[in-house]
Amino acid sequence: MGAGLKAEQGRKAIKIPSWVFFGIVCGRRLSCVDCANEPVIMQPLIDLQSDEFFMGEALRMARRAWEQEEVPVGAVVVLEGRVIARAYNQVEQLKDATAHAEILAITQAEAAVGDWRLTNCQLYVTKEPCPMCAGALVHARVDRVIFGCASPKDGAAGSLMNLLQHPGLNHRCEITSGVRQHDCSAMLQSFFRERR
Ligand SMILES: [Zn+2]
Numbered sequence: 001m002g003a004g005l006k007a008e009q010g011r012k013a014i015k016i017p018s019w020v021f022f023g024i025v026c027g028r029r030l031s032c033v034d035c036a037n038e039p040v041i042m043q044p045l046i047d048l049q050s051d052e053f054f055m056g057e058a059l060r061m062a063r064r065a066w067e068q069e070e071v072p073v074g075a076v077v078v079l080e081g082r083v084i085a086r087a088y089n090q091v092e093q094l095k096d097a098t099a100h101a102e103i104l105a106i107t108q109a110e111a112a113v114g115d116w117r118l119t120n121c122q123l124y125v126t127k128e129p130c131p132m133c134a135g136a137l138v139h140a141r142v143d144r145v146i147f148g149c150a151s152p153k154d155g156a157a158g159s160l161m162n163l164l165q166h167p168g169l170n171h172r173c174e175i176t177s178g179v180r181q182h183d184c185s186a187m188l189q190s191f192f193r194e195r196r
Contacts, residue, residue: 049081051124051146055180058124058148061088061101062187068093072187075101075125077109077118077142084121085109101125102133106140117141126184128155128177134163137173144174148184 046053054076061074065088077085087104091097102125109123110116118140126148129137134156137145145164147157156163157175164173 051176051179054078054083054122054124055126055146055148055184057083057086058101058126059180059183059187061086062126062184065089065101066187066191072191073101073125073127075105075123077105077112078122078124079109079113079118079120084112098132100130100133102129103136106136106142110140119143122146124179127151127188128157128159129164130154131156131161131163137164138166138169138171141171142173144176146176146179148179149181149188150177 057076058074061076062072063074065074066072068090070089070092073089075085075087076083085105085108087101087108089101090099090104093099102123105123105125106118109118109121113121116139120143121140122144123137123142124146125133128147128149128151129145130151131154134145145157150159152159154160157177158164162175163169164175166172
């Protein structure tokens, strides 16, 4: 038996069945070599570092606001792939017009990092930030702002104005819009419908 064949057998002995790999492939059509090349449709798995995943965390916060009869808006701050702050709209509870989800999340995140600068942080929020929150996000030097649904009446990330990227200000945030847009707008619509 030649050395080459031995190596070949060695490889075969530790051959990993192809289904093991399925877990790391999402939404693709695969041919499984172990199942007579039957095409297999995989369900997309949750990517724990994706914008969709973190928006899901913001949506959970929004749901908590709803449970407390607040307008359902939620926000989370992420640093290096970890959620460092979670907050939801608490204007009614705190009787404070500034208690928007973003402002509360920024304050929490600042406490977590021990600095007023949130450099390299991303803020996920279910609704486009208002001018007050956009101003705070610029002041805190947040790197990127990701929002779900747009707010045509008061959105300050491109709808009414774009304060997050105002050329005259000394910091600009990268913007990603429309992440889980349907889920975010459906929650607000359902809330207001229920209250009518
Ligand atoms: Zn706001």
